[in-house]
Amino acid sequence: MKQNRILILLCLLGSLVYPLVLKDPYFMHMAILIGIYSLLAISINLLLGYTGQLSLGHAAFFGVGAYASALVYLNLKVPMWGGMVAAMAFSGALGWIVAKLAFKLRGAYFVIMTIGIAEVLKLVALNWIDLTKGPMGLTDIAVPSLSLGGLTIDLGEKTAYYYLLLFMVFLCVYLQYRLVHSSFGRAFISIRENEDLAASVGINCYKYLIIVVVISAAIAGMAGSLYAHYVSFIDPGVFAFFISVNVVMTVIGGGQGTLAGPIIGAILFTLIPEWLRVFGDARMAVYAVVVIVIVIFMPRGILHYLAQLAALRKRVS
C-alpha cells in the first residue's frame, strides 16, 4: 500500500512537471489527447471493468456531450463551464434512457443495442442540418479563460488546457476510487462476478446497472465537451464506431477493473497509433494486428501480462 502511494505521488509529480520539461506543442497535444482518452476510458472501465457489461456504443455519449456543449456555446453563448454541465446532463439523461431500455438484455444483445443507438445518433447528427449543420460540422467552438482572483488564465494555451485535463482526470480517478470502494462498488463487482447470485442476496441489479451507466455516460459526455472545446470543431465523426472500439481496447489493454488501467491504456493507445506512423499507409492494418494480439494474449491488460511474464521467468531460472 505504501509502495502504491509513493508510485501515485511520483506519477502526479511527473505529470505536473511534464509541460515544463517538454515544451514541444506536439507532445502537449498528445498529452491532452491522452487526458481526453483517459476520461473516456474511466467511463468505460466503470461499466466494463466493474460491472462486466461491454458497451460498443460509448461514442454516443461522447458525441452527445460534444454536441451539447458546442451547441449551448454557439447558440446561447454559454461558456465551456456551463457547456460541460450541459454535456454531462444530456449524456447522463441519454445514459438513463439507454440503460432503461438496454438492460432488459445482456451479452451480445446488449452490445448490439448500444451499437444501434450510437449509429442512430450519428445519422441524426448527419441529417438534422438545422441544428447540427450535418456533415459540415460545428466550427468556432471557443475555449474560455479562467479567472482566479484577478489572475486570468487563457485556456487556449495548450499548457493551461493540459493542467485542466490533468485536474479532471485526477478528479475522475478519485471519484472512481471512492465509488468502487463504496457499497455501490461492491454491488457492481458482485454483478460482474455473478448476477444471479447478486440478485439472490438482495442487490437490485437493474437499479445498480442504470446508476453505473448514468455515471459512465456523464463522464463520457464531459470528455466530449472537453474535446469539442479543445479542437474547436466537431462533426458527426464523434459518433464513430471506431471511437467506441478504441476506448474498449484502451481499457482492456490497460487492464479492466483496475484504477490505473484506463490511464495506462490511454497512454498506450494514444501513442501506439503515433508510433505506427513509420508503417505509412499500412499503419491501420498493423494497428489491427496489435488489437488482435492484445485481445488474445493480454485479455487482462498489459500490466497483468508483464507481471505474469516476470513470474514465469522467475520460475524458469
Add this chain to the structure above:
Amino acid sequence: MTVFLQYIINGLIIGGAYALIGIGLTLVLGIMNVVNFAHGEMYMLGAYFLFTFFTRMGINFYLAMLLAITAVMLVGFVYERSILKPLRRRSIETVMLSMIGFSLLIQNVAMLIWTPVPEAIKSPFPLTAYTLAGLYFLPQRIMVICVAFLLVILTHLLLKKTKTGKAMRATFQDLEAASLMGIRIDRIYSFTFVLGAGLAAAAGTLLGPIFTVHPYIGNLANAKAFVIVIIGGMGSFPGAITAGLLLGVFESLGAGYISSAFQDAIGFVLLILILVYRPTGLLGKVGQTR
C-alpha cells in the same frame, strides 16, 4: 398505387440480398456462438473480388462471381482455423473483440490493395427495363433476386437434406450431445463459418454492381446483418429470410415516403424497437436474451 408497388418490389430485390447476409450471420451466431463483426467485411471482399475478376480481368460475370465467392470462403477458412479455433473456449467478449480486430484488418488491407477510391462494377446486363402492368424490372435486379432465391433454397436443402446439415442442426441444439454422438465439432464450425462467409460474399457480388464498392461498405452491411438477425431472432433461418426481406421493403418505403437521408436509420430504429418489445425477435424462441 403503382409507385407503392414499385417501392415494394425494389425493396424485395435488395431484401433478397439482405436475407443472404442475414442467413450467414445467423448461422455463425447460432451454431458457433460467435458474434461475427467481420461478416460485413466478407460482403465487401465479395464485391471487391468480383470487381477484380470481372471488371479488371474481364472474366465471364457468373464465373467471376463464383471465383469471388470461393476466394472469400478461403479467407474465412484461414481465419477460422488460425484465430477462432484457438479461441473456442474463451469468453464471448474476447471472441467478439478479436472479430472487430479482424474486421479492421481486412478493411485496411482492402484499402491498401484497392485504394479508398470508390469503384463501380459495370453491370453486364442491358439497361432497358422490362415493364409489366406499369412496373419496371431491370434485368440486373431480376438476376439479383433469382440468384438470392436460389442460394437461399440451396442453403435450406443443405441444412435439411444432407448429413452435414443434420450435424449442423444437432450442434445448434446441443453442442455436447452432438460431439458425444461423434460429430466432429471442429469441422462443423469451420464449415459453418466458411458457409457464412460465402453467403455474405454472394450478397456482395449481387449488390456490388448496384451500389458502388469501397473499403467501408462492410460497416453498413454488418450493421444491417445484425439488424436482420435480431429482428428475425438469433439463430433462426426463416427469421433471417423474413427479416431480410422486411428490412429491404421498409428501407425502400422509408426512402420513398419519408426521407432517403434517414434510409439507413430505419433498420436501427426497427432494431431498437424489437429489442425493447420483443428481444427474442419475430421468430426466435422466448427466453433466449442472455
